[in-house]
Amino acid sequence: FVKDLAAALWYVDKCDPEKLKSRSCSISVEMEQFIGHFDITCLKKKREQFDTTTLAYHANILFKYTxxxxIRKSVFCWLINPLEKFATNLSRYQESLQKQLIVTTQNHLSFEPVKKNN
Known part of the structure; x- marks a missing residue:
């Protein structure tokens, strides 16, 4: 469990947790203490982009733990809600990216220029 949770948190931290927050998929307060430790300066390239497959993978694994x-034992019961919220928000962001990908693909296949909505 610890490895899987750490991998999910590290992935979000590596790809930019602010993107999740800006899409109303923020990380719960209990999990925020584990975010912000990835050192972007150690990369020779820009931050990774979130990937729908990887987001779904982490969300599904965390949902299994819930x-x-x-986890229903009294020692861990405090963890259920933050873990469910984290998994749900990863899943919601994955769905949002998937929809965005579909729209982008349709726009690329269109012969008409895309009009910006105001």
């Missing part, structure tokens, strides 16, 4: 018997 249904586990051990």
């Amino acid at each position: 249904r586990s018997a051990w």
